[in-house]
Amino acid sequence: xxxxxxxxxxLSVQEGDSAVIKCxxxxxxxxxxxxxxxELGKRPQLIIDIRSNVGEKKDQRIAVTLNKTAKHFSxxxxxxxxxxxxxxxxxxxxxxxxxxxxIFGPGTSLSVIP
Amino acid sequence: DSGVTQTPKxxxxxxxxxxxxxxxxxxxxLSVYWYQQSLDQGLQFLIQYYNGEERAKGNILERFSAQxxxxxxxxxxxxxxxxxxxALYFCASSVGRTTYNEQFFGPGxxxxxx
Numbered sequence: 001x002x003x004x005x006x007x008x009x010x011l012s013v014q015e016g017d018s019a020v021i022k023c024x025x026x027x028x029x030x031x032x033x034x035x036x037x038x039e040l041g042k043r044p045q046l047i048i049d050i051r052s053n054v055g056e057k058k059d060q061r062i063a064v065t066l067n068k069t070a071k072h073f074s075x076x077x078x079x080x081x082x083x084x085x086x087x088x089x090x091x092x093x094x095x096x097x098x099x100x101x102x103i104f105g106p107g108t109s110l111s112v113i114p
Numbered sequence: 115d116s117g118v119t120q121t122p123k124x125x126x127x128x129x130x131x132x133x134x135x136x137x138x139x140x141x142x143x144l145s146v147y148w149y150q151q152s153l154d155q156g157l158q159f160l161i162q163y164y165n166g167e168e169r170a171k172g173n174i175l176e177r178f179s180a181q182x183x184x185x186x187x188x189x190x191x192x193x194x195x196x197x198x199x200x201a202l203y204f205c206a207s208s209v210g211r212t213t214y215n216e217q218f219f220g221p222g223x224x225x226x227x228x
Contacts, residue, residue, distance in 0.1 A: 032214050036157075043116065043204065043219040044157065051214075089156060093213050099170040102213045104149075104157040 002027060002094050006105030013080050014113050021075045021108045023090035032093035033066060033073050034102070039086045047088075048075070080112045117141065118207050118220035126226045132193040135223045139186055139207030145169070146188040147208070147217060148180055152201040163188055164211045195227045 005024045013019050025033075034049035050057045050064045050073065057064050063076045073092075077084055090105040117140035127133055139146050148160040159172035163182035174180075177195075182188040192199060202224050206217035 034216065036219075043221050045116070045219065046216045049216065100212050101159055101162065101170045101172060102217070103159065106156040 002103055004090060004092050004103050004105040006090050006108055008108060009106065010109045010111075012111045012113060015080060015082060017080055019075075019077045019080050019084070019110055019112075021088055021090065021110075023073050023075075023092075023105050025071050025073070025092035025103075027092065027094045028068075028071065029095050030071075030092040031095070032102075033064070034091050035064060035075050036089045036091065036104075037086045038089065038107075044089060077110075080110075082112050082114050085110055085112045116218040116220065118205060118218050120203075120205055120220035120223050122223060123221065124224045124226070126228065127195060128228055129195055129197060131195050131227075132191065133195065133225065135190040135192070135203055135205075135225075137188045137190070137205030137207075137220055139188070139205075140218055143207035143209050143218070144186065145208045145211060146182055146186070147206045148174075148188070148190050149204045149206065150201045151204060151222075152198075155201075157204070160190070162213075169211065170213075192225070197227050200225055200227045 031052040036044040037047045038044040061078045066073045087107045091102045119138045121136045144165045147162045149157045160174040162170040180190045202222045204222045206219045208215045208217045
């Protein structure tokens with residue numbers, strides 16, 4: 001089936017600590033993995049993405065890693081700040097002969113405690 | 115502001131009724147995607163249009179339909195509404211036909227079915 005699993009569903013960390021969110025996907029042909037952040041009452045916004053030709057990508061305090069063999073990818077946030085508190089969604093691109101779509105994971109609610 | 119607009123912001127209606135949600139994509143974007151986000155749920159992909167043509171379908175109910183007009187704005191029609199249809203409906207747009215690019219989300223329309 002087409003699904004993206006995401007863990008944990010909720011995560012609380014102390015300000016300054018790191019946060020890690022893990023996702024797995026089912027379609028071995030998936031080649032694009034975006035991460036979206038949704039603050040309370042706001043729209044989802046892309047924070048980082050990775051394509052299958054690289055294993056890791058960093059953007060300041062945010063990094064994403066991809067293990068295509070295991071079909072795992074993870075989001076790492078270092079030196080967390082209260083404004084990192086939000087719901088984070090991972091997603092994977094599913095491509096078939098007749099369609100091409102992005103499937104989202106169920107989300108991780110991250111709370112950063114000052 | 116992503117450049118994607120959605121109207122109305124809020125909609126309250128009764129069971130059995132029909133509503134229309136409207137989305138205008140970012141300037142230059144040809145793809146429009148519709149998502150449903152229920153309470154405590156992730157983003158469920160409904161349907162994608164590219165340059166006026168249906169491109170991909172997700173878990174869209176038969177009571178729901180969509181279209182994209184020549185000016186590229188899109189409408190999502192929900193009919194015979196049920197209590198369970200209460201949700202936040204997002205549209206997103208992207209520049210290309212495939213999902214290999216960032217999707218820019220609108221602010222959403224919150225639908226409440228009483």
